[in-house]
Amino acid sequence: MNNINAGIIGTGSYLPQKIMTNKDLEKIVDTSDEWIRTRTGIEERRVVDSNIAASDLGVEAATKAIEDAGILAEDIELIIVATLTPDYTFPSTACVIQHKIGATKAAAFDLSAACSGFIYGVATGAQFIKSGLYKYVLVIGTETITKILDWEDRSTCVLFGDGAGAAVLGPVEAARGFKSFLLGSDGSGGDLLNQPSSGSKFPITIDSIANKDNTLKMSGSEVFKFAVRIMDQASQQAIDMAGLTIEDIDFFIPHQANVRIIEPAMKRLGLGMDKVYLNLNKYGNMSSASIPVALDEAIKSGSVKKGDTVLLVGFGAGLTWGSTVITI
16 A cells, blocks of 8 residues: 655746737727726736647746756656647647657646646646656646637637646655545536537538637636536535645635636635635636646745645536645
8 A cells, every 4th residue: 555645846837928918809809908807807818829839838837847846857757738729639739748848758648627627637647646656747737728719709718818837746745745636527518618610529621610610619607607606615625525624725726717706716715815826817717727827826926835735726618627735
């Protein structure tokens, strides 16, 4: 019976240089800076150039995380990439990154759980470490969502941005590491947030492009209601599974989708907003990259310190959700 404790030993993030503000969006779609800010909390987002792929962002974030962990790329034994905007259907973006960073000993695969992807990724990676099969696992959330947006759909194009975040998982002392994982899904809500023409069900054709079925579609009000409900539930369940109470949580890092989802959930949990890390005003919703970017920024800024117990929660298309309690 292995008693290896798995935790996060290094983090990194990378954001494209190009900034698109709400004022910029006013010029291309019928919306306003005030409307976006008051309803979402978003002020600007990052946008990749047309020649940049998810792997390019992922490589930058991964390189920083590996350096932060104090190990070499050759030490990585598994790479898990969470993304809904992979470079290709195949090969996996994880394999592309594996080659680019020189992680010659690593197995690699992609994981599809949309905005919950990073939580699914660390939950998966931690099991390989706890079992003793691997020592170091690299988990990356990387997205180029602006490439699949309908820039004439004001209900979706204002919400999303591009970026990448990464974490190196490895063995840690008993007091640190992951304390609980909760993963969930409800496939009956799959049509509430999807990209209809993107796979074998409805392959991309001239007609699907003309109808913009190859872009992201969302039933905003339904997704909003789901998110508000599940963030509260998933948070409380992860805390309970860890044998802790809300008072034991030093910091909360939620999926950065909408401040109007986060605030009511925190109120119900009884957690003050001073303990919540928010960066959605700068980046918008980066799907699987949202949580790891926020985690990296929270640690690098000193908001989260070694020994702090942190709650991470994600939710998204699938529908999926995931939460974890970790002592950094």
